[in-house]
Amino acid sequence: MTALVQRVKRSYSTYWYAYAMAAPVVIVLGVLVAYPLGRGIYLTLTDATSLNVGHTIGVNHIPDTFKFVGLQNYSDVLFGPGSYDRFWSHFIWTIEWTVTCVVLTYGLGLGLALLLNERLRGRTAYRLMLVVPWAVPSFVTVFSWRLMLADGGLVNSLLSFAHLPQPSWLEDPLAQKAAAILVNTWCGVPFIMVSLLGGLQAIPGELYEAAEMDGASAWQRFRHVTMPGLRPVSATVVLLGVIWTFNQFTIIYLLFGSTNAPDVQILVTWAYQLGFGQIPRDYAQSATYGIILLSILIVFTTFYQRWLRRNDQTAV
Amino acid sequence: MSTTTDLPGSTTRPTVPPTAVKRPAKARRRGERSRPAALLMHLALGLAAVVAVFPVLWIFYIALGPDKMDYLHPGGIAGKATLANFSKVLGQTDFLKWFGNSLIVSSGTALFGVLIAASTGYAVSRMKFPGLRPLMWSLLITQMFPVAVLIVPMYYILANLNLLDSYGGLILVNSATTVPYCAWLLKGYFDTVPVEIDEAGRVDGLSPFGTFWRLILPLARPGLAVAAFYAFLTAWAEVPFASTFMLSSDKYTLAVGLNTFVSQYESQWNLMAATAVLIAIPVTVLFYLVQKNLVTGLTAGAAKS
Numbered sequence: 001m002t003a004l005v006q007r008v009k010r011s012y013s014t015y016w017y018a019y020a021m022a023a024p025v026v027i028v029l030g031v032l033v034a035y036p037l038g039r040g041i042y043l044t045l046t047d048a049t050s051l052n053v054g055h056t057i058g059v060n061h062i063p064d065t066f067k068f069v070g071l072q073n074y075s076d077v078l079f080g081p082g083s084y085d086r087f088w089s090h091f092i093w094t095i096e097w098t099v100t101c102v103v104l105t106y107g108l109g110l111g112l113a114l115l116l117n118e119r120l121r122g123r124t125a126y127r128l129m130l131v132v133p134w135a136v137p138s139f140v141t142v143f144s145w146r147l148m149l150a151d152g153g154l155v156n157s158l159l160s161f162a163h164l165p166q167p168s169w170l171e172d173p174l175a176q177k178a179a180a181i182l183v184n185t186w187c188g189v190p191f192i193m194v195s196l197l198g199g200l201q202a203i204p205g206e207l208y209e210a211a212e213m214d215g216a217s218a219w220q221r222f223r224h225v226t227m228p229g230l231r232p233v234s235a236t237v238v239l240l241g242v243i244w245t246f247n248q249f250t251i252i253y254l255l256f257g258s259t260n261a262p263d264v265q266i267l268v269t270w271a272y273q274l275g276f277g278q279i280p281r282d283y284a285q286s287a288t289y290g291i292i293l294l295s296i297l298i299v300f301t302t303f304y305q306r307w308l309r310r311n312d313q314t315a316v
Numbered sequence: 317m318s319t320t321t322d323l324p325g326s327t328t329r330p331t332v333p334p335t336a337v338k339r340p341a342k343a344r345r346r347g348e349r350s351r352p353a354a355l356l357m358h359l360a361l362g363l364a365a366v367v368a369v370f371p372v373l374w375i376f377y378i379a380l381g382p383d384k385m386d387y388l389h390p391g392g393i394a395g396k397a398t399l400a401n402f403s404k405v406l407g408q409t410d411f412l413k414w415f416g417n418s419l420i421v422s423s424g425t426a427l428f429g430v431l432i433a434a435s436t437g438y439a440v441s442r443m444k445f446p447g448l449r450p451l452m453w454s455l456l457i458t459q460m461f462p463v464a465v466l467i468v469p470m471y472y473i474l475a476n477l478n479l480l481d482s483y484g485g486l487i488l489v490n491s492a493t494t495v496p497y498c499a500w501l502l503k504g505y506f507d508t509v510p511v512e513i514d515e516a517g518r519v520d521g522l523s524p525f526g527t528f529w530r531l532i533l534p535l536a537r538p539g540l541a542v543a544a545f546y547a548f549l550t551a552w553a554e555v556p557f558a559s560t561f562m563l564s565s566d567k568y569t570l571a572v573g574l575n576t577f578v579s580q581y582e583s584q585w586n587l588m589a590a591t592a593v594l595i596a597i598p599v600t601v602l603f604y605l606v607q608k609n610l611v612t613g614l615t616a617g618a619a620k621s
Contacts (some may be wrong), residue, residue, distance in 0.1 A: 032489060123361075133371075
């Protein structure tokens with residue numbers, strides 16, 4: 001009996017401390033994430049723009065005049081007039097962008113990690129150089145790319161030297177997309193490469209020796225030892241890669257600016273444009289995009305987790 | 317914690333030059349390979365390294381050109397290279413002010429973020445309590461929040477709290493995005509500290525908080541440093557929050573200030589390039605100082621549990 005009382009008492013004190021210690025983060029996330037999220041969801045149900053939202057001019061306070069419109073924003077964004085040009089074309093491009101970027105960064109990252117994992121002279125030097133795109137803040141390197149991709153910039157000079165066509169990287173829609181993918185891949189490879197390299201080094205060497213004893217070819221060793229060994233790390237970096245690429249703001253925003261280049265805007269930058277890049281600012285539509293984006297990611301993550309679990313893996 | 321304590325280059329294993337060992341191809345040991353194969357690997361890595369480094373070197377190079385259109389005629393720069401752009405940026409623009417702002421905001425984010433992330437990381441690492449899984453999940457889901465959904469309501473919260481255009485406000489919103497990851501990272505680190513240490517502390521009569529504060533935090537100093545650097549680097553390179561919440565130009569951070577250069581100085585790309593270089597140097601140095609730990613921390617946090 002006393003043991004039970006003691007256990008209850010102890011668990012109470014443990015919980016108490018646990019909650020107290022988790023409280024600061026919960027409060028900060030509550031104020032800055034949960035409340036804005038709730039407020040954002042509320043805004044999606046209204047027709048709020050910068051014209052009818054309460055604000056203060058000098059000493060006069062102008063109250064809110066926007067009204068509740070129900071699910072009208074969602075139906076307008078998804079099915080309203082011009083919804084293809086406003087939403088679906090950006091949606092398709094966002095999916096293309098995410099898939100292409102993640103496949104490219106993962107593929108290149110894996111290839112480089114495999115090379116760096118070999119006993120090779122100077123691999124420390126190689127590794128230090130390959131990490132550069134991660135080390136330098138992306139807003140700096142994106143400007144460098146902008147200089148190189150400009151008309152008459154370095155890239156086109158090289159292309160003309162090789163007698164190849166010179167697309168207008170920062171103006172022609174198709175070339176803009178290629179440029180965005182190129183720069184994002186360049187920025188994203190180091191993180192994946194380094195994470196996979198860590199994963200490779202965690203695979204016990206004995207596994208390879210045993211496989212070699214059994215006469216497995218290099219490809220079979222890769223297929224049946226390396227890839228399974230990398231699965232936990234891969235699950236995480238792919239999930240993070242998808243989330244980060246889907247929400248990639250900086251690269252597109254800085255490479256093209258937010259006003260021109262409508263074709264290359266992914267949903268995140270497009271939503272930002274609606275909320276902050278135009279006048280009047282359309283808060284309700286911008287928030288609607290945000291909620292739709294978040295829903296897409298949550299659906300994706302749920303399915304991804306389920307798929308991983310079926311394969312005895314979890315990313316979380 | 318079986319991942320990445322051993323990175324390439326952190327140990328130099330004895331390498332056998334391929335020519336030194338003459339052995340029939342079939343008897344080659346693992347890790348040795350034929351000469352053409354090694355050559356190919358060097359070729360691939362070398363090419364990748366050039367692609368990785370080139371844009372950064374290029375902006376250095378452009379920054380040396382005195383004329384704003386020099387980036388179109390890069391061949392001409394070599395003959396007239398000068399450091400004038402750097403001195404102009406440092407002396408005649410708001411660069412140093414913005415640099416100071418960035419420093420305040422980034423250090424503030426690092427300090428505040430790690431302070432509150434550490435205790436949460438410890439709680440989720442050591443204590444099993446109802447609500448643990450939802451908490452871990454919400455930390456992950458916060459990673460998914462698109463700026464667009466948060467930025468409008470955050471704008472109003474900051475406006476209501478009178479925190480627009482202030483360092484405190486920007487530190488707070490930056491923390492909202494860095495704290496979840498820091499907590500995640502630190503949980504991974506605390507998991508590697510043996511539980512026996514906690515138990516010894518409890519036996520000696522310390523409260524859970526006392527154990528955390530007196531015993532675990534000092535032991536976790538490398539982990540804390542990694543989380544702090546992560547928060548610092550993230551805040552340093554943050555664009556959307558800074559460009560939305562900092563309204564007056566004397567509160568701009570470098571990321572925002574750099575963007576205004578393009579219009580403000582009629583596309584003076586040479587000055588912009590010099591600014592970019594000046595921004596990049598300190599954080600790049602910082603990054604290389606911590607990169608080995610950063611990677612361990614990132615993948616330990618990621619590949620665990």
